[in-house]
Amino acid sequence: MTLIKNLSFKVKTIIGIALIETLLLAIIYFTSINSLNHTNENQIKLRAQETSTLISLWVRNGLLTYDVGNTEHFISSLVESDGLLYIHIKNEDGKTFAFAGDPKFLDKKIEPDTTLEQANLDGVFDVVKPITLDNFTIGQVELGLSVNKLSEFIDNVANRIKTIAAVEVILSALFSYFLGWLLTRRLLRLKKVAIDVSETGVLKSTGDQSKDEIGTVSQAFDKMSSSLINSQKALKANAMKLEEIFKSTRDGMVVISTDGTILTVNPAFGKLTNCNKHFEGVPFESLIQLLKSKIDTDDYESVRWLKTISDFNQLAHRDKRKTKIRFAPPNKRLLNVNHKLINDHETQIHSILFFMDLTKTEEVERLKSEFVAHAAHELRTPLTSVQGFSELLKLPDVSNKDRIELADIINSQSKRVVEMVSELLDIARIESEGVKLLDFQTVSLTPVVEKIVKEFSVPENRKPIYTYYKEGIRPVLIDETRIYQVLQNIISNAYKYSSESDYIWLYVEPFEYKYEEQDKEGVQIRVIDTGMGMSEEQLEHLFDRFWRGDSSGALPGTGLGMSIVKEVLELHSATIEVSSELNKSTEVTIKFYR
């Protein structure tokens, strides 16, 4: 059975047709040979009958007259004719009267044959016919007809039939081969295309547009493979997208297999844990060991988390647990760990561990709360003055002169509180809104600076600001009110940290810079004073929030001015440089790029 199964459709067709053909040919062969035999038998019998009757009539007179010579002459002439082997004439006593033909039949005992089959035994159809005269038997004729010639003829016929049959079988085999080839050729082509498509994944048409059965099957196949390949492409694209996300995300991911090994980890995990080992296929416990060696063992939460997660069999109960773990130096990162149970046997994913870097967030939070603490502390100082001095004001033995001084102090300190609050709000707004806060317009800086200088109230007994404006200054993109605030701050600092004899100069001028290897022209504002200047250490802290050049409290200010200046200029993509020499001068340069 399996042998038949393994045969190709083509061979099966050939064998089938050959079998039917052979069967039909065999039937034809046997029936035709049979009927041919039958016809010959009758003919031979008839001929034997006729010949013996003829001879008996002819030799009767010879027998009666004992004319042996003529009788022998007659039968000899007959024997010479086709198919007669011998003629034996016997008298009434059964003795030889005359004989013609092969002498070996002379003494042979003749058994008359009634069928061709009997004759075929010796190749001679023997006939015995009595010679009668008026119902008296006067002798008998014995004669033998050769059946060899006949069987030769039949053999001949049979051989021809066989030859024809063979040719017929070969021809039909060839035909069926051709037919099979014609049918299977297209099936084979379909098969080849199917294999090609499945192996290469590239869409390939069978090209069979005919309307017959195989054609429609081919077209159905084309349709199927095209839709298969399209969905395969979509799947592939999707998989690539996911892979890309997996690889490029900043969060670390560890995918754990259902058999307790690590399926895969993404590059971010290596980065976050400072470990570039290959984890694929490694038991989950090894990962735990590695984390154990890296975490900060003083951090209770990290240690506890590792303990609870270290048994893989218990991992399933840790679904959606969130923990923060901290690494020991030099890594020192704080990571948020999230465990997500998947338990999908098809993808073999048991669960995924997500590691999110909280180090920056923690730092920002720390800076924020530090700022708040600092702000609160700084607000407490003027509030302490307000509260304390107002209490002193209530005391009964305060002189009028002191009363006025106390009131002045309370007034100036409360003003300082108001100023600080508004500046703190300003900082908060700049931080939360950023560039959105600004209203940019392209304007020429010269009139803007002129206006600020004109409106600035120079303190009593102080020299004015000496200004220098270069001609042909290019316009820049700025928020006028914010730049007003910036310059106001810088100029008032210049006055604050200098004395009556000092000078303040202000320049508005172009400057050159390179941008992408091209020469560009920007605009800069320089404010120079010949005041007390700053040490290098002081310069370092200039832009720190709440830092003050004068920490005594003698000069008004909040310590927030310069940090606001810096942030506003950053939003303008402008830069600020400060150079200073203690007890000599300070130079502030603001550069606007175009």
Place this chain on the structure above:
Amino acid sequence: MANKKVLIVDDQEMIRKLVKMTLSSHNFDISEANNADEALQMVLKTRPDVIILDIMMPGELNGIEACKKIRQIPGFEETIILMLSAKTQEIDKEEGMDAGATDYLVKPFSPEYLLIQIKHYLNETQ
């Protein structure tokens, strides 16, 4: 009886002035310092009975470190040191007391309360 000596250490002139005015009509000899270094020099120079010490000051040392240093100077182990700080959390207070402060007062403060505390601790030591 000689006047008691008070050293006011604070980087804010306004605060020093406030404390000074609070104590002005109560017979104290007052000296001032505006950072920790200056404070240590003034301690040796004036040998105060009471030190009013701010914590957050510019310079290398803050009030906490200054307090520890003062306690190491012979003869100042028991001197009244009143910390006066805008740091108001319990943990700041603990830090101050651990550094050896006699008491820890927070800003803003009531001048009258400060005066009462100074007198209270002075009476105790006598």
